[in-house]
Amino acid sequence: MIAFLKGTIEDITENSLVLDVNGIGYEVLVPGQLLDMLEGIGQELKVYTYMQVREDAVVLFGFLTRDDLAMFKMLIGVNGVGPKAGLGILSALGTEELRFAVLADDAKRIAKAPGIGAKTAQKIILELKDKLDLAEVFEQKLNADRQQEAAVSAGSGMVQDAVEALVALGYGSTEALRAVRAVKADTVADSEQLLKEALKHML
Structure with missing residues (x-):
């Protein structure tokens, strides 16, 4: 039984994330509200898990608290x-x-x-x-x-600023959030830099 996982976010999808824990990638299904709070790829995260064992698969569900x-x-x-x-x-x-x-x-x-x-x-x-x-x-x-x-680190405000800027430029909110999430959190220092990197994913 896996009680929790702590690692670096390697990938984010519409309803899950991949957490790199000591070189092993765990795909974890998570609530949408948790996804909305994330800074993006590269963020350190700890999730408490529930493991569903089926005949054809083992599925992990993760929660922030x-x-x-x-x-x-x-x-x-x-x-x-x-x-x-x-x-x-x-x-x-x-x-x-x-x-x-x-x-x-x-x-x-x-x-x-x-x-x-x-x-x-x-x-x-x-x-x-x-x-x-x-x-x-x-x-x-x-x-x-x-x-x-x-x-969730203080970078969430930076994420919100970047998403709002993309929406102001005419992009959809879902599309904007996905682009911001695709930017590795440890590669940007402020919302302006995050916006520039996110724009690259919109092209």
């Missing part, structure tokens, strides 16, 4: 919610928003996640509500915010 991983495990414990569906829910809502949706009986909000219908959303609320405590939700949100600040 233990809290996110715990919520993922609760989700896949619900009948009818598999690992990919659980990842989709956390990509669409995030851990804290999902907690509030469960406690507020907001099935419509949960059903906005890809592949999740109204019945499954109600089942998630039914099975998770007793496991969550409102006071604990607020405490965990504070802890999660602190962990995210520690896990």
Whole structure:
């Protein structure tokens, strides 16, 4: 069992990343919200993992905090919610928003996640509500915010500046973010240099 991985980001795709850990590349499926927080290729990152063993493959799912991983495990414990569906829910809502949706009986909000219908959303609320405590939700949100600040470096502001500049130049936000992510984090010193390097990936 792999509890966590810590290494350098070697590649980033639409829903996963490749983490170089001592020369071995691990492909890890991660929530979209985690991908949005990354600086790009070359960044050091630690993810807490869940390993799914199937007949045809071994799949790793990665999360920025233990809290996110715990919520993922609760989700896949619900009948009818598999690992990919659980990842989709956390990509669409995030851990804290999902907690509030469960406690507020907001099935419509949960059903906005890809592949999740109204019945499954109600089942998630039914099975998770007793496991969550409102006071604990607020405490965990504070802890999660602190962990995210520690896990993602200050370069995120530089990334945002570069993406906004590309959008201002007429590029789509998704296309701009992908180009910025393709730049190795350790090769740029500021947002202007990051923008120049990202533009090369747009050509």
